[in-house]
Amino acid sequence: MSSTAKEERRGLVDRLKDIDRRIIFIFIAAAVVIPLLRPIGMPLKSSPPSRALYQEIDNLPRGSVVLMAFDYDPATDVELGPMSLAILKHCFLKGHKVVGLALWAQGAGLARASFSEAARGFSVEYGVDYVNLGFKPGGLVVIDSLGKSFDRSFPKDIDGRPIEELPLMRNIKTYADIDFVLGLSAGDPGLPFWIMIAQGRYGKKVGGGCTAVSAPMLYPYFPNQLVGLLGGMKGAAEYELLMDAKGAATKGMDAQSIAHAAIVLFVLIGNVFFFVSRGREKRGGAQI
Amino acid sequence: MRREIPLIITFVCGLAMIAQFFIPHSPFGGVKDYFQQSYMIIAAFAMLLGIGNLTKLHVGKISEKRPQWGYSVVLLAGLLGMTIPGLFIGGIKEGTIFDFLFKNAFVPMSSTMFALLAFFVASASYRAFRARTVDAALLLIAGFVVMLGRAPIGDYLTWFMPEGWQMSDYANWIMEIPNTAGQRAIMMGAALGVVATSLRVIVGIERSYLGGE
């Protein structure tokens, strides 16, 4: 091969090694959009932390009170929203009572939307079967204060109704009246605080859902301090699978699969070019 | 005295917070709640400082027509556009102007910023994940297994393997064992770092947060 051709090839390899990232963005966009428009239907399997959470909620006696914390915002609603829906539907199916609250300001509104959607198709009544206490700032302080009094921390619900007017809340005064704590969290304040206080101090069983990026940080708590954990959209899809009710998370799995595969492919290609380039440099150095 | 008084306050408050962890008896037991609530009140008022700083900076930019002052107009329009309806026109309940702007402007914009991560992960991975050494190669392989195993495609590609030996099972093992061990190690190291830094702040050796040395 002529030296010009060799240099052209070398230039091509270097150019591909340092490809404009916008080209990568286009491929990723295609990898996400196309499966959403044309689903593939890849099979899904549940993982031990998801199964553990499902079993825990499934085994609660009928009428158990579940405290559900919506500690996330619209940015992470895509991962945690489907989780909240699936779990709420499970609770309503099993006849559990749900008390919702939020330590993130936007979480209260997202909780309202989740409750409204989950309640469709079940004969559940607000104030009797579920309650949304709304948002309270303070994070750890609020979680701790629930151990002393729900009334003092949340005197009114999200719509300003005094909680003593809500039949469900009449018998819920402290953690002693809660059977299970579930934290859906996208960051801080969130699940680690619920584990620290509700589980560590008050001995309540705590389960959780989190974004995929936080899941590695929370795995150490499973299964001792955290009885179950849903990680990211896949965790939500696993719960939908266990519930036998496909939702938004399951629909997103194909897109997530193809996007992950695309990233793996790009990394492999990048490494191929890297090794080719390095080999060329070594050969070029040896010749000199 | 300008430096001594804050240092004394830091020392006393630090000791009080340590004491309340071990001594439930009053007055120590109630110290934590008191300080935490005080901090929340201070932080809430401090937000006014922040908003004042922001407004002053951008109004100055607009009035002096400094470069890219147009963005300052957009910022102030957004600030007032959400604050005024939220405070004075219907509040923040469902169906108000604030709620409309929240659901149709703020929520999509937040989601868009978060969605950027998908693209940036791809470009960063392509650029940086190189098997330069044996360690890096092992890390890369683990990364591939977890990326594929945490999505249905992993099991799809290993359909022929027996139950319990598919990609998702390897991914779960990596997450539950080596990842957990590594995370715990970093957390413990960081926790000791927090303890040492806190001790330095409490006894007044670390003073940079007060300004200067």
Place this chain on the structure above:
Amino acid sequence: MLTPVSRMCCRPLSVPVQILFLAVTIMTAGVSLGVGTSSSGVRPGPPVNPSVGDRPNDAGSAIEITWEASFDDSRGRGIVNSYSIFRSTEAVSGFANVATINSGRERYQFVDEAVEDGRRYFYKIVAETGSGAFSEPGVIGPIISSAQWFHSDRYSMLWALIVVSTSVLIFISLARKGKELYIRPIAGLQAVDEAVGRATEMGRPVLYVPGILDMDDVQTIAGVAILGRVARKTAEYETPLSVPVSRSVVMSAAQETVKEAYWDMGKPDAYRPEMVRYLTDDQFGYAAGVDGIMLRERPATVFFMGAFYAESLILAETGHSIGAIQIAGTAMTSQLPFFVTACDYTLIGEELFAAGAYLTEDPRLLGSLKGQDVAKGLAIAFIFIGVILESFGIHWLTDFLKVN
């Protein structure tokens, strides 16, 4: 104790009559104690194993009452609706209802916080049915609540605190006396000077991002501490500095830090308050704001020092796209991979907290690092010992180290 009616008479009564009188006595006693059966209700079984105790490890004024479900509560006939708790300062009279708890569990616990320390209290727990029938009450007590001076479940933490603090203070003292302390090189910190110098040569600013949490987070304190050192360099080289912050309290602290740094370097005129600006508390709003600053001002050097969440990669990738040299430091384990991938240098975990000591070479700060290392060595030793003990089924070390 009820005196059998038969003993009050001179001559013995027949058994049927004794039984009749006993029945009447019991019914009368039941009425006088304020409990009884309704005309239609069946008396349920009482709560099982009721007990009272002073709530441990608290500030007083709290009594814990525990009991197990009545045999007629779900396990049995399921006729118990609720349990009522009565309290009095006397054993036989003056009982008032303090709480009613719904039935349906195996074990119950109620904490009575409306009590005074030092006073004797007696309790009765009564199971009630829907039709108004009550179980036979039994008095439990007396119990006195009190506050504790030490949390008995936290001895292990106290020992850990003493050991770590002693280790840190000893090494600080040794360092003050002039002992040479070796600290391993940290590439990210060695590059600070070079990074600021690069910005100066290119005539572009330095961007410093101190994280998105408030001053109550130790990572933010560490970030602001490093800001002070970086500000000294930018003051010395007269390089523009930009510090966008996410919290107002951090803004105040950062402004003071930067101002003091410029004053200390003899460049008070070079300091401008606009160097430190508040953007927004919202996570992605802040990320968008910082990205905008990066794309407009095109800093040559970017520092990310503090606590970050999901916005870390958005910031780091944007910084990379403008060709800036990036030095990051965080203890957020979930964000470290992103910084390692996208930045030129990354301080991992405790290296962020060591940075202040490293950059000043202050012996007291270096001493604290050594003390921290000794504590870490002890933690490693405990882990090894604990693993071996647990493997042989010996749990005393694990139990001792548990903190409630």
